[in-house]
Amino acid sequence: MLWLDLLTEGDPHPRRFDSPASLRAYLLKMERLEEGAAEQLLAQGRLDPPDSRRSLRVRPFLEAAASDAQPST
Numbered sequence: 001m002l003w004l005d006l007l008t009e010g011d012p013h014p015r016r017f018d019s020p021a022s023l024r025a026y027l028l029k030m031e032r033l034e035e036g037a038a039e040q041l042l043a044q045g046r047l048d049p050p051d052s053r054r055s056l057r058v059r060p061f062l063e064a065a066a067s068d069a070q071p072s073t
Contacts, residue, residue: 001063009055016061023058031056 004023005014017023020042027038033052041047047056 003061003063005059005061007057007059014059014061027056 001018004017004020006017006023006026007014015026017026024038024042027033027041028035031052033041033047037047037051040051041056041058045058049055
């Protein structure tokens with residue numbers, strides 16, 4: 001499954017979303033982005049002030065790739 005991580009300036013822990021729609025809803029409500037700014041972040045993967053209060057980045061997180069990783073011996 002493909003997850004989306006939202007990285008926020010000043011926060012070392014990403015917020016993880018299961019779809020672009022759930023990320024978009026969060027951006028509109030919690031980050032208080034305008035619709036155009038939310039769409040720009042989803043399309044380009046990065047948004048900086050003055051379009052947002054703080055720098056935001058989106059990166060994909062592949063669950064299967066993370067769970068398949070084996071520690072090296």
